[in-house]
Amino acid sequence: MSLDFSAVFTSWQFLLAGVGDTLALSALTIALSLVLGGAIGLARCYGPSGLRWALIFYIDSMRSIPVLVVLVWTYFALPIVTGVTLPPFWAAASALTVHISAYVAEIVRAGIISVRPGQSRAAFALGMSRTQAIREIILPQALVRMLPALGSILSITIKDTAIAAVIAVPEYMNRSQTVAGQSFHPIEVFLAATVVYFTIIFPVTRVVDIVYARLAYLGRS
Amino acid sequence: MNYDWSVVWRNADVLWEGTKVTVFLAVTTMAIAIPGGIALALMRLSRIRTLSIASAVFVELFRNLPLILVIYSAYYILPVATGVRFSPIATAIVALGLNVSAYNGETFRAGIASIRQGLAFQRYVPRFGHLGRRSRL
Numbered sequence: 001m002s003l004d005f006s007a008v009f010t011s012w013q014f015l016l017a018g019v020g021d022t023l024a025l026s027a028l029t030i031a032l033s034l035v036l037g038g039a040i041g042l043a044r045c046y047g048p049s050g051l052r053w054a055l056i057f058y059i060d061s062m063r064s065i066p067v068l069v070v071l072v073w074t075y076f077a078l079p080i081v082t083g084v085t086l087p088p089f090w091a092a093a094s095a096l097t098v099h100i101s102a103y104v105a106e107i108v109r110a111g112i113i114s115v116r117p118g119q120s121r122a123a124f125a126l127g128m129s130r131t132q133a134i135r136e137i138i139l140p141q142a143l144v145r146m147l148p149a150l151g152s153i154l155s156i157t158i159k160d161t162a163i164a165a166v167i168a169v170p171e172y173m174n175r176s177q178t179v180a181g182q183s184f185h186p187i188e189v190f191l192a193a194t195v196v197y198f199t200i201i202f203p204v205t206r207v208v209d210i211v212y213a214r215l216a217y218l219g220r221s
Numbered sequence: 222m223n224y225d226w227s228v229v230w231r232n233a234d235v236l237w238e239g240t241k242v243t244v245f246l247a248v249t250t251m252a253i254a255i256p257g258g259i260a261l262a263l264m265r266l267s268r269i270r271t272l273s274i275a276s277a278v279f280v281e282l283f284r285n286l287p288l289i290l291v292i293y294s295a296y297y298i299l300p301v302a303t304g305v306r307f308s309p310i311a312t313a314i315v316a317l318g319l320n321v322s323a324y325n326g327e328t329f330r331a332g333i334a335s336i337r338q339g340l341a342f343q344r345y346v347p348r349f350g351h352l353g354r355r356s357r358l
Contacts, residue, residue, distance in 0.1 A: 159285075161287075163287075186293070190290065190294045193290055194286060197290060198282065198286060201286075202285045
């Protein structure tokens, strides 16, 4: 069997624009999920108990629903229920954010409870308030310990944006499908996609690992 | 607005079939990916460099590719590579098996690495053979 990559090269501008959309969607989703997930994780640990139960319900349901279902729901069912029609890109960004935030919240919570209770007791013994203990003692250590898991979330988010192809967001996966369909060279087009996704995501996970290796000592206690 | 749930009930049998496929895929994938993950983790920790590098490349490749891309690639590449036309379900099992094996491999590796060094030193107790020590500890 011989490979003919000409389809990839003749459509490179079309595909490159897709890579741009993939990156934009990933960056937006990651930024929103870190903020939202961080807030949810903190509220899940320190918030009033009514709010805490609501957030546990939210997190556990998001973790038990496939992201594809959330995405299809946001794009196809939300307009019928609320009358608000989101353009595909924004539907994908909000569905992914709603999904990924739940995972970020769990990571934040795991990081916070990984700091031994003796640490906050010592902080109280020194006369710190609860807010001070959280801000000065717990979070600095917890943040460093969360890094490896947050690194996985980065790569998972970039990979999950490929699912947005299903609701016709013109990101890289969707455009690859188009080019594959038009050129009848699916193997070459998807091989190229394999290489492109790998070269985007692999450095991201490596960089997070290197940063963590440098900072890990800050999280020890 | 009015919802019409009867559409769900009228198609209950079709949806039920789909549920069974979901469960079947999950069980089959795990049946493949748990032994696969253990094999990858042991290869990764092996002293034979070729095995360790091969496992690292496999794991990093499938951890860094979107699952949907692996499924599409498997669907188009498997028939060309093997000359056999696979059913969609078989394709899904292959793709999921590859992806989940890679993740399981990392999980098992972390699990093995988290056992304290002192336990591994027990290999110097004569009774434990080379293979016996990993499986028993």
